[in-house]
Amino acid sequence: MSDRLPGFSTLAVHAGAQPDPTTGARATPIYQTTSFVFNDADHAASLFGLQAFGNIYTRIGNPTNAVLEERVAALEGGTAALAVASGHAAQVVVLQQLLQPGDEFIAARKLYGGSINQFTHAFKSFGWNVVWADTDDIASFERAVTPRTKTIFIESIANPGGSITDIEAISTVARKAGVPLIVDNTLASPYLIRPIDHGADIVVHSLTKFLGGHGNSIGGIIVDAGTFDWSTGGKYPMLSEPRPEYHGIRLQETFGNFAFAIACRVLGLRDLGPALSPFNAFMILTGIETLPLRMQKHCDNAKAVAEFLAGHPAVASVSYAGLASDKYNQLARKYAPKGAGAVFTFSLKGGYDAGVSLVEKLQLFSHLANVGDTRSLVIHPASTTHSQLDDAAKVRSGAGPDVVRLSIGIEDKEDLIADLEQALGA
Known part of the structure; x- marks a missing residue:
C-alpha cells in the first residue's frame, strides 16, 4: 500500500495479518501448540530475559493470538495489546499491574453486573478496594480521589442501560489525580467509540461480545494507549522499579510507550495464567473482519x-x-x-x-x-x-x-x- 493510513474496515480485515510464509495460507493459521523450539541456548536465554521478542510458550504468547492483539490495537489506536481468556481476566491482569494491597480504584456505578460483583467481592481478597462514583455527576469522581487511588474504571457505553459516559470529562479528573483511566469499550467496540481518542490510557474488552460477534468464543483483551508516564511519583512500582525476575529491568525505561502491555504479559499473564486459546483467537479474528x-x-x-x-x-x-x-x-x-x-x-x-x-x-x-x-x-x-x-x-x-x-x-x-x-x- 501507499503511505496513506488504512481505513477502519481495511484494518478490521488486514491489521496484523500476512500470508503464512511457509504455506502461503491467506487466513491466519491456528498455531495449536503449547511451545516453540529455540534456535539455540543464546536465543532461549534472550527470550526469557526480555532481550528479544519471540514465542516461548502459549501461556505467554502465540502467533495466532499475536495477530488478534495487533489488529485490536490498530482498531483502538493503541501501541500494543494483550489477549487473555475473558473480559474478567483482562480486568484482573490490568489491575494487578496497578494496585498493591490496600490501594483503591474508582469505578463507575453503571457497570456490567459481573464487574460490580468482581470489584466488590473478589478483589477484596487481593486487598484492592473499590470506591464508587456516578457518571452523571463528574464531581463524584473528584470527591472519590484519595492518596491511595491508583486508577479510574468506566465503561464507554454502560451495561445494561446503554448510557453514554463522558470519557473526556472523567479523563480530566484522572489527569488531575495523576492516575490512568481504564475504559471498558465492550458495548461500543472501536467502530463506534475509540476511548483513547478521548483520553483513555488503557482499554479493555470482552472479546466475547461485539468484536467476536458470533457467540462462539470467550476472550478478553487489554490495549495500551502508550500515553501514561508510569515513572511519575513512584505510584506504579511494577512498571517503574527494577524487576528481580528479569535481572533488574525497569519496564518503563526498557519498553517505553508499550511498557504497560509488556507488564501485563510478562508479569500478569505469565504468573496468573489466563491464556486465550489460539482456536478462540482464530474465531474472534474471523468475527472482527465483519x-x-x-x-x-x-x-x-x-x-x-x-x-x-x-x-x-x-x-x-x-x-x-x-x-x-x-x-x-x-x-x-x-x-x-x-x-x-x-x-x-x-x-x-x-x-x-x-x-x-x-x-x-x-x-x-x-x-x-x-x-x-x-x-x-x-x-x-x-x-x-x-x-x-x-x-x-x-x-x-x-x-x-x-x-x-x-x-x-x-x-x-x-x-x-x-x-x-x-x-x-x-
Whole structure:
C-alpha cells in the first residue's frame, strides 16, 4: 500500500495479518501448540530475559493470538495489546499491574453486573478496594480521589442501560489525580467509540461480545494507549522499579510507550495464567473482519426497535441514547455519531412480573446471559445478571425490577419488532 493510513474496515480485515510464509495460507493459521523450539541456548536465554521478542510458550504468547492483539490495537489506536481468556481476566491482569494491597480504584456505578460483583467481592481478597462514583455527576469522581487511588474504571457505553459516559470529562479528573483511566469499550467496540481518542490510557474488552460477534468464543483483551508516564511519583512500582525476575529491568525505561502491555504479559499473564486459546483467537479474528458491517446493522436495528418500544402502551420508559428524547443523546452525538450501540433497556408498566413474563413469551429473541451476538438476545437483569445486588444497587446500576435488557442482532428489524409486539400483546 501507499503511505496513506488504512481505513477502519481495511484494518478490521488486514491489521496484523500476512500470508503464512511457509504455506502461503491467506487466513491466519491456528498455531495449536503449547511451545516453540529455540534456535539455540543464546536465543532461549534472550527470550526469557526480555532481550528479544519471540514465542516461548502459549501461556505467554502465540502467533495466532499475536495477530488478534495487533489488529485490536490498530482498531483502538493503541501501541500494543494483550489477549487473555475473558473480559474478567483482562480486568484482573490490568489491575494487578496497578494496585498493591490496600490501594483503591474508582469505578463507575453503571457497570456490567459481573464487574460490580468482581470489584466488590473478589478483589477484596487481593486487598484492592473499590470506591464508587456516578457518571452523571463528574464531581463524584473528584470527591472519590484519595492518596491511595491508583486508577479510574468506566465503561464507554454502560451495561445494561446503554448510557453514554463522558470519557473526556472523567479523563480530566484522572489527569488531575495523576492516575490512568481504564475504559471498558465492550458495548461500543472501536467502530463506534475509540476511548483513547478521548483520553483513555488503557482499554479493555470482552472479546466475547461485539468484536467476536458470533457467540462462539470467550476472550478478553487489554490495549495500551502508550500515553501514561508510569515513572511519575513512584505510584506504579511494577512498571517503574527494577524487576528481580528479569535481572533488574525497569519496564518503563526498557519498553517505553508499550511498557504497560509488556507488564501485563510478562508479569500478569505469565504468573496468573489466563491464556486465550489460539482456536478462540482464530474465531474472534474471523468475527472482527465483519465488525463494521455488523455494528452498523446492530445500531440501525436497535434504533428502530427502541422507537417502536417508546411508543408502545405497555412500556413505561426506554433507555437508549440513540433516541432524541434520551438524556444521553447529546453525549451519543459527540462520542458515537455512527450509532448509540445495540444494547439497551426498557421498563414495563407491569413491573417485575411483566418483565419475567415478556422474556418467556419472546420467540425470536434468545433468552441468555450474553450481548453482542449476531442473534437478538433478551434477559431480565434483576433476576439474573444483577441478582447478586441489593434492590437499591440494582436501580443505581440501571437494572431495576421492571427492567428488561435487549441486545439487538442483525436480523430484519421488522421481524424483531413483530416478535416484541406479540409478546407485549400476550
